[in-house]
Amino acid sequence: xxxxxxxxxxxxxxxxxxxxxxxxxxxxxxxxxxxxxxxxxxxxxxxxxxxxxxxxxxxxxxxxxxxxxxxxxxxxxxxxxxxxxxxxxxxxxxxxxxxxxxxxxxxxxxxxxxxxxxxxxxxxxxxxxxxxxxxxxxxxxxxxxxxxxxxxxxxxxxxxxxxxxxxxxxxxxxxxxxxxxxxxxxxxxxxxxxxxxxxxxxxxxxxxxxxxxxxxxxxxxxxxxxxxxxxxx
Amino acid sequence: xxxxxxxxxxxxxxxxxxxxxxxxxxxxxxxxxxxxxxxxxxxxxxxxxxxxxxxxxxxxxxxxxxxxxxxxxxxxxxxxxxxxxxxxxxxxxxxxxxxxxxxxxxxxxxxxxxxxxxxxxxxxxxxxxxxxxxxxxxxxxxxxxxxxxxxxxxxxxxxxxxxxxxxxxxxxxxxxxxxxxxxxxxxxxxxxxxxxxxxxxxxxxxxxxxxxxxxxxxxxxxxxxxxxxxxxxxxxxxxxxxxxxxxx
Numbered sequence: 001x002x003x004x005x006x007x008x009x010x011x012x013x014x015x016x017x018x019x020x021x022x023x024x025x026x027x028x029x030x031x032x033x034x035x036x037x038x039x040x041x042x043x044x045x046x047x048x049x050x051x052x053x054x055x056x057x058x059x060x061x062x063x064x065x066x067x068x069x070x071x072x073x074x075x076x077x078x079x080x081x082x083x084x085x086x087x088x089x090x091x092x093x094x095x096x097x098x099x100x101x102x103x104x105x106x107x108x109x110x111x112x113x114x115x116x117x118x119x120x121x122x123x124x125x126x127x128x129x130x131x132x133x134x135x136x137x138x139x140x141x142x143x144x145x146x147x148x149x150x151x152x153x154x155x156x157x158x159x160x161x162x163x164x165x166x167x168x169x170x171x172x173x174x175x176x177x178x179x180x181x182x183x184x185x186x187x188x189x190x191x192x193x194x195x196x197x198x199x200x201x202x203x204x205x206x207x208x209x210x211x212x213x214x215x216x217x218x219x220x221x222x223x224x225x226x227x228x229x230x231x232x233x
Numbered sequence: 234x235x236x237x238x239x240x241x242x243x244x245x246x247x248x249x250x251x252x253x254x255x256x257x258x259x260x261x262x263x264x265x266x267x268x269x270x271x272x273x274x275x276x277x278x279x280x281x282x283x284x285x286x287x288x289x290x291x292x293x294x295x296x297x298x299x300x301x302x303x304x305x306x307x308x309x310x311x312x313x314x315x316x317x318x319x320x321x322x323x324x325x326x327x328x329x330x331x332x333x334x335x336x337x338x339x340x341x342x343x344x345x346x347x348x349x350x351x352x353x354x355x356x357x358x359x360x361x362x363x364x365x366x367x368x369x370x371x372x373x374x375x376x377x378x379x380x381x382x383x384x385x386x387x388x389x390x391x392x393x394x395x396x397x398x399x400x401x402x403x404x405x406x407x408x409x410x411x412x413x414x415x416x417x418x419x420x421x422x423x424x425x426x427x428x429x430x431x432x433x434x435x436x437x438x439x440x441x442x443x444x445x446x447x448x449x450x451x452x453x454x455x456x457x458x459x460x461x462x463x464x465x466x467x468x469x470x471x472x473x474x475x476x477x478x479x480x481x
Contacts, residue, residue, distance in 0.1 A: 071306060101320050169298065217256065219298075
């Protein structure tokens with residue numbers, strides 16, 4: 001029953017016997033709903049501008065308000081890109097230092113985007129250094145902190161499957177190229193659209209799309225033996 | 234070996250699937266295929282089991298990535314006053330940051346224009362683009378010529394009997410001698426047309442001094458402007474080299 005439902009959602013391929021051919025067709029014909037663009041949060045922009053204006057006048061409290069507002073978001077983004085907590089924390093700290101030092105030069109509409117670009121540059125620096133001195137590229141995939149928080153209502157077996165699926169997916173994500181990973185994280189996790197990602201990463205729209213699609217195909221190849229785990233999760 | 238499921242070898246179809254455009258399927262799954270590609274992709278997904286599986290898997294992976302948890306933050310990134318002071322740096326750092334690429338956006342273009350204007354003024358001031366040879370041959374004594382050479386005894390009085398030559402006319406003007414009273418007397422140059430002595434003294438008195446002043450002003454203003462602009466450009470270049478590499 002569940003299997004049929006997932007087939008009709010297009011998340012489960014038809015079985016090879018051809019008996020569910022119509023389900024395949026349904027899945028193919030049903031395109032995902034157009035990506036809903038996040039509405040421009042005018043209130044947030046105005047709030048950020050106000051805080052930036054105060055911080056420029058050496059109001060450290062105002063800047064720290066901005067830090068509080070964005071530190072969780074930035075850390076979650078950077079840690080997905082660089083793969084370990086310590087490097088991510090260092091990169092985010094550097095990003096906030098850089099933002100504070102150059103606050104007077106912020107002229108864009110969105111402080112969040114500006115900050116994200118600085119943090120991504122810091123993350124790219126981490127990856128560059130790591131490439132020069134290869135060690136264990138992603139030491140923390142096995143860390144329990146990466147696992148989704150357990151819900152009391154879920155049975156232990158399901159929790160174990162979910163954890164295993166997350167770990168497998170995270171490991172696969174670490175094995176695709178940094179450019180593909182960054183594009184996928186920004187698109188699928190953070191919800192930026194193609195143009196915003198192109199602006200942030202300084203590449204063309206076509207390159208962003210290509211990185212996302214090729215990255216997903218690469219993930220699928222890496223995850224091929226474990227796809228059932230993902231479906232079961 | 235081919236993929237065998239339900240007793241049916243999938244090898245022929247799998248090898249055919251390898252020729253299918255997987256990127257097209259991925260674009261289709263993300264609702265990102267163009268109108269012309271969509272029909273082709275739909276056909277592949279309908280006809281090829283592997284393409285159908287790829288289509289579903291790409292969507293599943295995309296959704297799973299979105300739900301992937303991240304470890305929680307353990308560090309508080311708020312700046313302490315000490316950190317803030319350290320990060321801001323000295324007034325010199327702040328001053329240099331103003332000259333960096335994004336500090337004052339119009340600074341470098343303006344400095345470039347000012348440098349050009351300054352150099353142009355200096356060049357015009359030195360008279361390089363206005364050589365005397367470019368003046369018409371019949372023109373009167375040029376106002377901006379160098380002062381007449383005189384034989385002088387050091388006391389400001391001309392040496393008696395010594396000839397005084399007015400060389401400002403480029404060879405076409407009459408020569409003059411001093412008669413000892415301070416007045417000059419033209420010496421007839423056989424190759425030069427006769428000229429009136431009054432014209433020469435009038436031009437010397439009225440024309441040369443103001444023209445030199447203008448020239449001097451132009452040169453000084455041009456050189457000063459060019460030097461200042463060059464300094465600003467140099468600072469901007471240095472500031473750019475010192476610029477924070479993390480800035481977008």
